[in-house]
Amino acid sequence: MSDAGAGRPGARHELVAPPSAPRLDLFIAGALDLSRTQAATLIATGQVRVEGRSERASYRPTTGERVVVEIAARPTRAVEAESIPLAVVFEDDEVLVVDKPAGMVVHPAPGNWTGTLVNALKGRGGPLSEVGGEEREGIVHRLDKETSGLLLVAKTDRAHRLLGAALGRREIVRRYAALCWGHLDADQITVDRPIARDPRDRKRMAIVSTGRAARTDFVRLARFDAVDLLRAHLHTGRTHQIRVHLSSLGHPVVGDDTYGGGGGRRLVPLPPKRHFLHAAWLRFRHPATGHPVELRSPLPQDLVRALAAVAGAEHVPPDQDPLEHLGFFRDSS
Secondary structure, three states: OOOOOOOOOOOOOEEEEEOOOOOHHHHHHHHHHHOOOHHHHHHHHOOOOEEEOOOOOOOOOOOOOOOEEEEEOOOOOOOOOOOOOEEEEEEEEOOOEEOOOOOOOOOEEEOOOOOHHHHHHHHHEEEEOOOOOOOOOEEEEOOOOOEEEEEEOOOHHHHHHHHHHHHHHOOOOOEEEEEEEOOOOEEEEEEEEEEEEEEEEEEEEEEOOOOOEEEEEEEEEEEOOOOOEEEEOOOOOOOHHHHHHHOOOOEEEEEOOOOOOOOOOOOOOOOOOOOEEEEEEEEEEOOOOOOEEEEEEOHHHHHHHHHEEEEEEOHOOOOOHHHOOOOOOOOOO
């Protein structure tokens, strides 16, 4: 889960230093969702100017100083079309919505040049928006590799721009089913804490005071012996947002090895690396017609089995989606 454009190669970013800004590398890392090492590399290679001049990574910008970051475009690699089955739950001439399986990376990147959602979309044929470049054709927002569920794809550049703007205005509703260890302090909790790359481990995200604003609303749908079943509503789309916010509360997502929820797998029969997070509910206005579109994705069978193991069979009826049974879709606000 992350916003398009943050720290993207080939992009130009103009930042204004706030009062008491941290040193330059930390300021850029927090503003552009980069690691401190990446930010320092940009500074060292002349891709950062403070009021038109070069500065060291340790420089502390003064209030109001303009910091321009121009990230050089990296060499591109042709993205191959691949014949990979996709569950398409909505499609017309402008957009399509995919029910992404866990284990699928959304777009190609070093280490994952094949087998991604973009490879599969290209393999279907037909148009895709080129706003994000060849490696991100059509992708309006992302899901983590091991997160399953509904993902919005733009087929035209116009649809992509309109949907991206709607996402920025928080007009696209994305709600996730999450199982967390332990019990929240209340049935409804909002976490409004900034997120950036973990300065100690660039593969992780963390709550960082200089990070980008991030807000998630959590509603407890059911409380079981060792876990809570939650509905998470994203107001922003930072990388790993739900996972980081729940971990910050001391209640990581079940199965999340990265943020402390991977223990106790003997209690929850999840596949290796799979975490209990599913993008189950998506609502948006169609970019061409303006008509509301509402889509739902039932809980995948691997998560149904995990929920049954911790909740008991009475909460997982064989003839109904557990999310329907437990009231996930009752709130239409």
